[in-house]
Amino acid sequence: MRSHLLNETTADLYRRSVTEGVDRVAAKLATTERPHTGISVDELAPVIASIDLDTPLADTAAALDELEGVYLRDAVYFHHPRYLGHLNCPVVIPAVVGEAVLSAVNSSLDTWDQSIGGTLIERRLIEWTARRIGLGEGADGIFTSGGSQSNFHALLLARDEACRIVMKRSLDRGVELTKAELLPKLRIFTSEASHFSVQKSAAMLGLGYEAVISVPVDRNRRMDTSVLALELENLAAEGLFPMAVVATAGTTDFGSIDPLPEIARLASEHSAWMHVDAAYGCGLLVSPTRRHLLDGIEHADSVTVDYHKSFFQPVSSSAMLVRDRDTLKHATYHADYLNPRRMAEERIPNQVDKSIQTTRRFDALKLWMTLRVMGADGLGSLFDEVIDLAAAGYEVIEADPRFEVVVRPQISTLVFRYVPTEGEYRADLLDEAQLHARKALFASGEAVVAGTKVDGRQYLKFTLLNPQTTTSDIAAVLDLLAAHAEQFLGESLAVHR
Template identity: 90%
Template sequence: MRSHLLNETTADDYRRTVTEGVERVAAKLAATHRPHTGISVDELAPAIDGIDLDRPLGDASAALDELEDVYLRDAVYFHHPRYLGHLNCPVVIPAVVGEAVLSAVNSSLDTWDQSIGGTLIERRLIDWTARRIGLGEGADGIFTSGGSQSNFHALLLARDEACRTVMKRALDEGTELTKAELLPKLRIFTSEASHFSVQKSAAMLGLGYEAVIAVPVDRHRRMDTSVLALELENCAAEGLFPMAVVATAGTTDFGSIDPLPEIARLTAEHSAWMHVDAAYGCGLLVSPTRRHLLDGIEHADSVTVDYHKSFFQPVSSSAMLVRDRDTLKHATYHADYLNPRRMAEERIPNQVDKSIQTTRRFDALKLWMTLRIMGADAVGSLFDEVVALAAAGWEILDADPRFEVVVRPQLSTLVFRYLPTAGGEDGGPRPDLLDEAQLHARKALFASGEAVVAGTKVDGKQYLKFTLLNPQTTTADITAVLDLIAAHAEQFLGESLAVHH
């Protein structure tokens, strides 16, 4: 029905309906006392499966009532101080205002004639971020859906840049080398603690998972550059080509930052593309006190930033930036109906010329509103708070005999595991049972709705993880959640050992 289209005749309905939706969410936020209700898949699925999507309710209030039962009541709320799970941040109000505006206007950021000011705002934010990184006057970039897409885009450029360079060099030496012959010889180097999107990108780029060389990490869980140097030398000795080195500025599990200056030196020495995955650590770009932790990032050929991780933005808000804007041409295609070549000659700024997406939301508006209302220093101070909280959390864990903590954090994650305080005559539970205790504690905690924590594996053993991105979280919250974890793990081990005996 036309009465539901957003236009000049339905502006009042839009205002009334959206206001009701906002009021429902605001009321829910104000009344939420746990990050999660603890509902299970088996409990919730029948309610959603039972809804007949071919029989509309015809009324916004009724639909919002239904939404309360199937979504709002049981959603995981990242704003709660005891949500300590994944890299999900609470969001700032200016960004939510931007989200409301961009959804209603619905600009598409692929071409100038669909976005006008949106194009210029996005470009200004790319320039601002590039300056924060220190990429130089030739820098450029594009907003993306997230870190995985940004990493893929960067590695696509690295692949084609490597092919261009190696094939030209071969031709200069009197040898013709085709791209099909070269691709199996390209190699990507990254730490064993880096994001899995590096491996997935290699596969999607036609290189295969085996093209990625996982470099060991040091005791701080940062890439071991002495091993990287050896691997790069071996690459050349075997007649292979180092396409790229992916450094991580904030690993997902440990928040560790690879030695960026040394990696920059090695990539320059071996003519490899340097990509820095700063999806998590990009918050340091606006930190009033910790910007130095990213020293060396200015040497990168490309950088991934996720504003929706450490700039407190709603999903999605990410970008991929490059030192040399000309490299973006590797992803350029001119379609006659959309961005014909003549538009580039007329200097019409079509963002699709740089992007691997066509239709794109105006996600840049959220960051724009945040900077214009709060300012960069305020965002950076919030990120500083969670980094300081993680440091305090490490002290708590390190002093608690019930837990083993892996590494002192550089950012805001803590990886740890519960250890029984008394070993008993047999030296304590079996390693597999201890692993099961960590998993049980995490699941039991989630099912209770009291808190949400993450899990991972370190050296083959099961660990738990706090991801601290909420400035509202306190050390008291950390201590309380640790007590809950210990209680669940102790109960599981006690019952398991009783059954065993």
């Protein structure tokens, strides 16, 4: 079916087909009244399972008609002001234009001969981001699929750097230490509120989950550096080595930013790699008013940024940056068919030399288009708006006797819990009330909120990344949650009478 291949003979069909798809999405965006329909898995799964994928439809219009019933109608729409769930942002139009261009041209960012222009645009954006962070002239990095991959990549480099340094020091003392002998002795320090990808990365890197030492947090849910200092001191006595300290600039649950300057000092004193997971908080890099919240990040050896969170980019768009570009060589492998060593000698810029992926989309184009249309201040002002909203939302919840809020937000998440204004209830029943309220709200389609555990108890969470959301939306969702929780508790008491 050559008539469907995108080339010079099908340019008009491409234009018509994409326009049809864009029109459908635009119509849906313009008429969406709820974040989603509330449809269940049991309702939708049989519909999709019944579709005969071996029998094609007549044309794009027919396929879009079918798509309406299996996806577009029931999708979760992050642009809706009452989507308050996970770290999903509404996207900016210039980035969506970039998405359309990169998908059609389909450059692969692994080698220069597949991505002329694209390679240089990505490198320019890495340079721009590194300068915003303050990593210095020797910095470099690579775009990735997301924060988990960025964290994994950074810890891979940290592992191999730790092995190189410790093995050299041992050899200088006349002791030959192999990498296999060293790996079980490496340890990673991170706060108990950090992202799970730190533990997962340790396991994938052959270190095991037990290689990660979880550091308690203070009352503001930031890493307790006094405990970190003690843990680092104790390590040497046990014959172990500090591979890395992972600080978080914007924890998933609380948006808290670890004390970066103090962590940098401790990591330096103990010759540990400092990685900053700023997947969420990276939007502060372009904030016209709050860049100071990231002070200390410039001391990091590596940094994770997720543009598809607080830069309002479509998934996927992330990057991992390093202070010393030479450390990226730990992920380099020269394949004769793709990037032979002679290309590096000829200074041909193959991005696969520093990536753990081979084929990669030109995701950098989305950020490029955004900056060229909106500018850094324009993006940063959007992130400032949601931080302001979170501050106002905190006051709304704090003033509502039906809820208790855990901590004043640093960025744009609010963790809170429904508490009955009358009567006393078992702690486990109150936990069930939080879970029920969230589930019932999602099933209604009226709003979407997240949930988490704090000190072993169930809590609810607003993740605010939409500048269109208002305090009125927050108040309305609180009313819905309270109603669902109250109904659950009332029915539970009636059952047990």
